[in-house]
Amino acid sequence: MFLQRATWPEVESYLERSTGIVVPIGSTEQHGPTGLIGTDAICPETIAAGMAEAGILVGPTLSIGMAQHHLGFPGSITLRPSTLMALVGDVVTSLSVHGFTHFYFLNGHGGNIATVNAAFAEIWAQASLAQRSSDLRMKMGNWFAGQRVRALARELYGDADGSHATPSEIALTWHAYPDLARDEALDPVRPPDGPIRDAADYRKHFPDGRIGSEPHRAKPEHGKRFYEAGLADALEDYRRFAGADSR
Amino acid sequence: MFLQRATWPEVESYLERSTGIVVPIGSTEQHGPTGLIGTDAICPETIAAGMAEAGILVGPTLSIGMAQHHLGFPGSITLRPSTLMALVGDVVTSLSVHGFTHFYFLNGHGGNIATVNAAFAEIWAQASLAQRSSDLRMKMGNWFAGQRVRALARELYGDADGSHATPSEIALTWHAYPDLARDEALDPVRPPDGPIRDAADYRKHFPDGRIGSEPHRAKPEHGKRFYEAGLADALEDYRRFAGADSR
Amino acid sequence: MFLQRATWPEVESYLERSTGIVVPIGSTEQHGPTGLIGTDAICPETIAAGMAEAGILVGPTLSIGMAQHHLGFPGSITLRPSTLMALVGDVVTSLSVHGFTHFYFLNGHGGNIATVNAAFAEIWAQASLAQRSSDLRMKMGNWFAGQRVRALARELYGDADGSHATPSEIALTWHAYPDLARDEALDPVRPPDGPIRDAADYRKHFPDGRIGSEPHRAKPEHGKRFYEAGLADALEDYRRFAGADSR
Amino acid sequence: MFLQRATWPEVESYLERSTGIVVPIGSTEQHGPTGLIGTDAICPETIAAGMAEAGILVGPTLSIGMAQHHLGFPGSITLRPSTLMALVGDVVTSLSVHGFTHFYFLNGHGGNIATVNAAFAEIWAQASLAQRSSDLRMKMGNWFAGQRVRALARELYGDADGSHATPSEIALTWHAYPDLARDEALDPVRPPDGPIRDAADYRKHFPDGRIGSEPHRAKPEHGKRFYEAGLADALEDYRRFAGADSR
Amino acid sequence: MFLQRATWPEVESYLERSTGIVVPIGSTEQHGPTGLIGTDAICPETIAAGMAEAGILVGPTLSIGMAQHHLGFPGSITLRPSTLMALVGDVVTSLSVHGFTHFYFLNGHGGNIATVNAAFAEIWAQASLAQRSSDLRMKMGNWFAGQRVRALARELYGDADGSHATPSEIALTWHAYPDLARDEALDPVRPPDGPIRDAADYRKHFPDGRIGSEPHRAKPEHGKRFYEAGLADALEDYRRFAGADSR
Amino acid sequence: MFLQRATWPEVESYLERSTGIVVPIGSTEQHGPTGLIGTDAICPETIAAGMAEAGILVGPTLSIGMAQHHLGFPGSITLRPSTLMALVGDVVTSLSVHGFTHFYFLNGHGGNIATVNAAFAEIWAQASLAQRSSDLRMKMGNWFAGQRVRALARELYGDADGSHATPSEIALTWHAYPDLARDEALDPVRPPDGPIRDAADYRKHFPDGRIGSEPHRAKPEHGKRFYEAGLADALEDYRRFAGADSR
Numbered sequence A, B, C, D, E, F: 001m002f003l004q005r006a007t008w009p010e011v012e013s014y015l016e017r018s019t020g021i022v023v024p025i026g027s028t029e030q031h032g033p034t035g036l037i038g039t040d041a042i043c044p045e046t047i048a049a050g051m052a053e054a055g056i057l058v059g060p061t062l063s064i065g066m067a068q069h070h071l072g073f074p075g076s077i078t079l080r081p082s083t084l085m086a087l088v089g090d091v092v093t094s095l096s097v098h099g100f101t102h103f104y105f106l107n108g109h110g111g112n113i114a115t116v117n118a119a120f121a122e123i124w125a126q127a128s129l130a131q132r133s134s135d136l137r138m139k140m141g142n143w144f145a146g147q148r149v150r151a152l153a154r155e156l157y158g159d160a161d162g163s164h165a166t167p168s169e170i171a172l173t174w175h176a177y178p179d180l181a182r183d184e185a186l187d188p189v190r191p192p193d194g195p196i197r198d199a200a201d202y203r204k205h206f207p208d209g210r211i212g213s214e215p216h217r218a219k220p221e222h223g224k225r226f227y228e229a230g231l232a233d234a235l236e237d238y239r240r241f242a243g244a245d246s247r
């Protein structure tokens, strides 16, 4: 069930059986010479579609994340961490008005992790400082870090998965958009790895945008397997989180 | 051309021929008993897809807008105006780093208008207060307010279009999602009209969410006509805005 | 009745018969070679004085507004939209502590409209997100947009009223400050019209500050007529807003 | 010379001979059973009018200040310190765009002192943190704390001047608005003194709003003397501040 | 009793006998060629240690204050006033959750005074605007401004104490860190005095960092006397503030 | 070398040989029935003292961190994430004015990790959005997560180290404050483990404050070993970070 395609009475009904919601969150940022700028949003959105089919309510994708380090590459957009925190805070607070209590942010971008967790803390801090008890439970699940997905990535690419513009995520975007698959060699085959700082520094050290990855290893048929692994990981994690025995 | 489905070298190439971009912006809010919660995002996103086909770069949809007055209905999400201003500011500033100069926000939600215009002023104010000259041009275009769309709405529904959960917008969502079309009578046929204040007041005065509209007048076949009218309006307005003679 | 010239027990008494207040809001910005920098504050303040005579409580004039585009001309002052929103929020919240519920901002400056409406939404959003019902009613009334005033401007100046440094507003300031009236030809007679962006762009396209207006058409005797028309418009609008049957 | 009643070319001319400006700043707050709510704004505005006559540019009065402790009395308005800081920052930054360098805030309200000084520091901090040299000089002058005014208050009222709703300031408002003078005994003659905290605490300890003052000692004829003393103090202080040898 | 070296049950017990706490607050900023950068934090921390011995709970030292004007000298750190206000607000609000009501900030830095007082007002304003009664009492005590300390400084140094990098404070740091005492002549003996603005201006007018002071007059044995005077001043002031009869 | 005990000329000299600095950062929060509230600040401060002996400049300890979840226990203080981000931003920006480029935050509190990393991103985002290249390198090192420390904790306590109020950290505080060591049994021996949410939830699930730890296993003599392991870990990590070959 997709929030955007539901009516309010349908959401009202949903709330009678569950107060949990999945919010896909990604980024709009370069993914190397061949990866899609929307990769980090498309991946969790694709997996979340499977969760929606399983009857879980899925909110609108937050397509823009914290990607300041990618601004050296055309098309990348960042929210400052403070903006992203305000955004997450408003989304959670709005939905809590209706009775939602369990917020599962299905994430596609490593750069969001610190900020979104800080956002959760900011929300809880409001309650804690106001001496209120909060019934909000928030969790970030990274689709790329689930057990099944990591096993599959290791099996298919070993350490060629790298850490940005990975063949794993690129294969998954090809599952979502088969027409966009490409078979293109990259030079160098394996770009360098290293720490992330500001945009100018990033562009200097990672001139084509990739970090340690060989995205050309991705194959369209891998994408389906990542989808299935990612969905199984996410469903399992979400159900544990949102279940009656959720502590 | 969709930003999310492009690579950064493709955006680099696009910038050689244009520094304009369309950003669909909507809302996640109740649209009466039968309208989709995502209506205000789906409408501009649908029209923007036509603009993308025409070669214009279309950014990710900002699906959540300023909808505080709808929070009395399950599923509605709002950004506070201050949050939405920060969001719009970061999007524009990020893209300006790459050389984008013309930002056309294709909007689907009346509640966004004041805030997004305030956001534009906040961005320009930074330049004006810093004694910098800005090359940023920002405009909000409301798909529902174009000449062709308004003529069509008048023709099809007269004053039954109302001002929220209008048959116009609902017909357009059915063009985007034909399976979601429904034929459902509503009671009362014509709900009241009036000013908008906070969420509790809204729910009290507009108990099913509609304001002055008869959405059941929408027909799936209208949707295609709204799409065509909306696209023609938007293309015309965008081209005037982004053209070489844009003053 | 002016708030600034009342004592607190007098305000306490006023609240027994009305919980409405008028707050004049303007701007401090260039008004062409001959117009006063305070024009946009003086106009609503002058009309509000008539409302005060009619027994309505009138708060202190907010003399500085959102005027970033005028910063290319000496003497102009702007508040960033975010600052103006905070200011309006604090004024409304403070007065609501005493039981005021109806806030009528009598405005003299087009550049304030988006921001002040965003400020209203920010205030209501606090209630809506906190699941509180708000009893606050806020409205912005633009003195220059009332029916009588617009008819008078059309009658006296036709399209020579333009959109900034208009003869209408200048005539009204001469009603307030007769000694400041002047009879000065301007060159060109009719300056250009066009969109507003940042301050440098504004100065470049509107070199003497006027937009499409011929302020030298203003005559001192017009001022009195604008005052009367503006007062009638404002009283009518305020009474509808603040009346017992105000929905 | 009043900024609000000048044109931009006149301000441009003024800047050729001086880059200093006076900004009256006050408050909108209860001043006991007989004092005007606008007292703290009226006083510096009145004295500043004398400075304007002496050829000094006087900006619009900032009529609302930091008065949270007065919110227990009808009609009082406060800006949060953070709002007032943003306001002062925008005023100074706007005027610095035109070349103003010396900002003299003529203040009528003790409650503004800490916040406005913090605002000055916030402005300078921006330059200091950006490794820029700032040419801005900002000073707050309290009309009630000048040497001549204090001597006069001591002479006329001794310790009956108290610290809020003082006969000094009330006499000065009667100089500005002679019609509003009153001769009213208050009970108790001398209200208590003590520290200031939040609004509820203030109302509890200072039930009629006064702190240690006997405003009924004020006489209309005192007002003129306070005006003259205040003007002499302010002119002297401003000239020292804005003079060529201003260090 | 030091908060940092206590356990939570010990704090729980403390709250049964007192709801007051001392928070030392200082700055990290140059103190002339021979003074320690931490002088303004070390001084109140040293005196607060004596208060802790007397059974008063002492919180962690806020070592960084508002010192924008010192940024021209290596090692200086500033918080913007807005940051320091947020910090003070969070400290007070956090401790108020546990039942603390009396907050005594023992301060070592003149540059903190305006901002911390603005922070107190911001905290009280939240209550006042929310129509809540606050039980929070906040006071800033400047160790260097107590009666005994000022008498001692006058006795030892007369007007050579100056206003920054004073022999008084330097002597006290030598009491805290005897090994750091030095006997070093400075040239000029007496540096200039004058107003404080941004960092570049400060460095230009006070090239070695001192303002009007002769720190080389400090002697290690003075430090003990300042400690004793400062402790007596602080204990007296704190007890008056936190006492049962604290109004 | 400690910043607080240095003079500005000494810092100037230091900058000639190094532009790196260590900033200890901790928290003020309950650490179970027997642990010190300052544990998370004392630990990194203690290790940083060893770094200072090795000639590295050590800034003032940031003693208060993000600890909203601990507010259910007397004495705990939190900064909201947004406040902590502002604080870290001001510290880094201030020091960068003097030429510092490498900021190593030696951290003692897991709850700070997300927020401080978000703060780093906020700082870099300013450069990236302004199209500036930043020379700032920021890293957070957690003393408790170094290789040697983790091996020692495993060796001494196995899984009894738990995740809050661990014997590792408590032993280290006893190394710093031997007089505060205690030998106290706790009941239950092993408290529960689980996710962290707001303060009320925390107190309910972890009634004495500990999470999964057996702090009574700590012995004073362990503290010295943790100090040595922590110092070796931190020196190694800092030197790699700050070294000439630091990429």
Ligand code: NI
Pocket: A031, A039, A040, A108, A109, A164, A165, A166, A169
């Ligand atoms: Ni990615």
Ligand code: NI
Pocket: B031, B039, B040, B108, B109, B164, B165, B166, B169
């Ligand atoms: Ni709609």
Ligand code: NI
Pocket: C031, C039, C040, C108, C109, C164, C165, C166, C169
């Ligand atoms: Ni105007």
Ligand code: NI
Pocket: D031, D039, D040, D108, D109, D164, D165, D166, D169
């Ligand atoms: Ni007063």
Ligand code: NI
Pocket: E031, E039, E040, E108, E109, E164, E165, E166, E169
């Ligand atoms: Ni000092």
Ligand code: NI
Pocket: F031, F039, F040, F108, F109, F164, F165, F166, F169
């Ligand atoms: Ni700990």
